Amino acid sequence: MAKQTAPANRPTQDLAVEQKIQKLREVFADAPQMAKTALENKLGELTSQASEPRSGMESAGRTGSRQGTVSELTLILPFAPGGARRLRALLQAQNGNFDDADKVGTVHDMRFVFLDDTKLLFATAYDGDWDPYIDDFATKIPDIMDIAFSAFEGWPGIHNPEVKDWIAKHQVTAEGWYVANRDLTVAETRRLEKVGKAVEEFLDKIG
Amino acid sequence: MANQTQPPIESEQDVTDKIRQLRALFADAPELGKKTLENALREIKQQVSETPPPTIESAGRVGARLGKVSELTIIVPLAPGGAKRLRAFLRLLGGNLDKGDKVGSLHDMRFVFFDNDTRMLFATSFDGDWDAYIDDFVTQIPDYLDIIDSAWDGWPGIRSPGAKDYLAQHQISAESWYVANPNLTVAETRRLERVGKAVEEFLDKVG
Numbered sequence: 034m035a036k037q038t039a040p041a042n043r044p045t046q047d048l049a050v051e052q053k054i055q056k057l058r059e060v061f062a063d064a065p066q067m068a069k070t071a072l073e074n075k076l077g078e079l080t081s082q083a084s085e086p087r088s089g090m091e092s093a094g095r096t097g098s099r100q101g102t103v104s105e106l107t108l109i110l111p112f113a114p115g116g117a118r119r120l121r122a123l124l125q126a127q128n129g130n131f132d133d134a135d136k137v138g139t140v141h142d143m144r145f146v147f148l149d150d151t152k153l154l155f156a157t158a159y160d161g162d163w164d165p166y167i168d169d170f171a172t173k174i175p176d177i178m179d180i181a182f183s184a185f186e187g188w189p190g191i192h193n194p195e196v197k198d199w200i201a202k203h204q205v206t207a208e209g210w211y212v213a214n215r216d217l218t219v220a221e222t223r224r225l226e227k228v229g230k231a232v233e234e235f236l237d238k239i240g
Numbered sequence: 241m242a243n244q245t246q247p248p249i250e251s252e253q254d255v256t257d258k259i260r261q262l263r264a265l266f267a268d269a270p271e272l273g274k275k276t277l278e279n280a281l282r283e284i285k286q287q288v289s290e291t292p293p294p295t296i297e298s299a300g301r302v303g304a305r306l307g308k309v310s311e312l313t314i315i316v317p318l319a320p321g322g323a324k325r326l327r328a329f330l331r332l333l334g335g336n337l338d339k340g341d342k343v344g345s346l347h348d349m350r351f352v353f354f355d356n357d358t359r360m361l362f363a364t365s366f367d368g369d370w371d372a373y374i375d376d377f378v379t380q381i382p383d384y385l386d387i388i389d390s391a392w393d394g395w396p397g398i399r400s401p402g403a404k405d406y407l408a409q410h411q412i413s414a415e416s417w418y419v420a421n422p423n424l425t426v427a428e429t430r431r432l433e434r435v436g437k438a439v440e441e442f443l444d445k446v447g
Contacts, residue, residue, distance in 0.1 A: 053332050060328040063321055067397045068390035071383035082339070083332050090335035098335060098350075107352050107361065115268050122265045124416040126258050129296035129304065134418045141421075142348070142365050144304075144414040146313045154313065156363050158348050176280040180266075183273030190272050205361075209330045209351035211340040214429050219420045225432040226424065232435055 050083045090210055094163035095197075098207045101215030103141060104163065108155040108203045109148070116184030117150045123180060136173045139166055141219055145181075153185070160218040167197055294422060300370035301404075302411045307422025309347060310370065314362040314410045322391030323357035329387060342380040345373055347426055351388075360392065367425040374404055 054076060061072050072079075093104035112120075124131070124145060134140045141158040148154055159166050170178055171191045178191045189195045217225070259281060266277050299310035318326075330351060340346050345367040352361040366373045377385055382398045389395040392410075396402040424432070 057328050057332055060325050064325055065390045065395075065397075067386045068325070071386035071390075074383045075387065078339075079332065082336070083334075086334055086336040087338040087341075088336045100336075103348070105348070105350050107350065107363075109354055113270075115265075119265050119269055119273070121415065122262050126262050127416065129414075129416045130294065130306070131416045131418045135420070140418065142309070142311070143416075143418040144311050144313060144363070145416040146412050146414045148315060148412065154315075154361065154363075156313070156350070156361075158365070176276040179272050179276040180280055183270050183276075188270075188272075205352050205354050207335070207350040207352045208327060209333075209335050209337050209349075211337040211346070211349040213341070213347050213426045214433065217429065217433065222421050222424065222429060222432075225429070225436045226421065228436050228439055229432045232439060 047084060050080055053083060054080055088212075088215060096201050096204045096206055097163055098210040100210055100212040102160050102218050103212040103215050104159055104161065104166070105207050105210050106155075106157045106159060106163070106166070107205050107207060108200065109205060110153045110155060110182075110203050111186040112151055112153065112184055113186045113188075116186075117147065117153070120145070120153070120181060120184035121147070133174045133177045137169045138173070139169055139219055158212070160220075164197075167200060171196070296417055298413075299368075302408050302413055303370055304414045304417040306417050306419045308367055308425050309419040309422050310366055310368065310373070311414050311417050312362075312364045312366060312370070312373070313412050313414060314407060315412060316360050316362070316392040316410050317394075318353075318358055318360055318391055319393040319395075322393070323353060323360075326351070326360070326388060326391040327353070339381050339384055343373075343376045344380070345376050345426060365419070367427075370408075371404075374407060378403070 057079075058072065061069055064072075088100050091099050093099040093106070097104050097106050099105070131143060131145070134143050139160040141160070143157040144155070146154040146156070175191045179188075182188045182191070187199065189199050214222070262277070263281075266274055269277070294307055297305045299305040299312070303310050303312050305311070337349060340349055343366075347365040347367070349364040350361070352363070353359075354361060378398055385398045389398070394406065396406055421429075
């Protein structure tokens with residue numbers, strides 16, 4: 034094995050991280066004792082994680098965060114009068130299974146959560162950039178989008194030129210975002226599932 | 241190919257009733273919602289009656305599950321100073337939560353501040369049952385949970401017997417939950433990724 038040489042700028046980086054850690058300890062001075070203890074336990078690990086993160090959170094485009102190929106979209110939406118009741122009826126008619134999302138092709142997961150009768154949380158994990166993702170919804174499942182989202186105050190309609198502004202306005206970007214298999218798109222994962230089955234069949238035949 | 245057995249289908253009457261209820265509820269929807277509902281009703285009717293999608297089940301104590309993948313959605317009020325501490329912690333790591341890998345059953349995870357830093361959304365998707373999943377967090381990364389969750393108002397500490405009750409109390413089950421690849425756990429997806437690479441190497445050698 035070849036010896037790894039440390040990058041030349043390493044000491045400066047470490048200094049910057051040391052300063053950040055010091056700042057963090059100051060901010061945690063008024064935290065509950067259990068948090069302070071836990072922080073002290075993890076200082077070493079945190080220093081190395083901060084210096085060499087395994088992953089790199091970036092922007093998903095207009096808004097939202099991304100890890101590798103997988104981005105997050107988090108919307109908190111105010112219901113229009115009667116909207117909560119209508120949306121519940123729609124979701125129940127689908128048995129809680131919004132499988133139109135299959136047609137979008139880039140959705141990893143998606144949830145509708147009623148925060149109370151005035152607000153809904155809509156959260157998805159998806160492939161790639163914000164703009165093409167919203168476009169996918171508009172071109173592939175426009176009707177179901179209008180049925181579901183007309184439950185919200187001010188929904189302009191999926192074909193309205195202002196729809197992207199409306200969505201962006203209600204989106205809140207995650208400050209922390211983790212994805213286990215962040216290099217795999219939905220399509221690639223499905224391909225791998227097929228490869229896995231083909232390999233099993235192949236091994237059965239020669240076995 | 242063997243014939244697949246069809247899951248039991250809902251009776252025509254049930255479906256017609258549901259559709260009638262949905263129409264009645266949408267009577268006071270915006271014109272856009274009503275129009276698109278009519279466009280989509282035929283399709284919804286087909287979905288509901290002919291191809292029942294995989295059923296949404298409970299993830300255990302709380303939350304929804306589709307196939308092997310469950311959702312956890314927690315909304316908590318932040319403790320005084322909590323937002324400042326948690327932001328400092330997440331920024332040190334650049335939003336990267338690499339230690340999520342240690343949990344093993346975690347697909348994705350996000351931290352979102354909202355309502356002017358007075359509330360936090362913690363949303364994950366994970367494999368299997370609620371209890372086992374929380375146990376994974378507790379045994380694999382207890383210190384990180386205490387660093388993060390002590391920003392939450394009333395957090396009793398991960399080693400407190402009240403920790404699970406606290407989490408369950410603040411969790412809201414999704415009314416609708418979609419997963420693109422519901423049969424794949426994190427571990428199985430990683431195995432398939434390795435199989436895919438091995439197949440490529442194999443084909444390279446014989447090619």
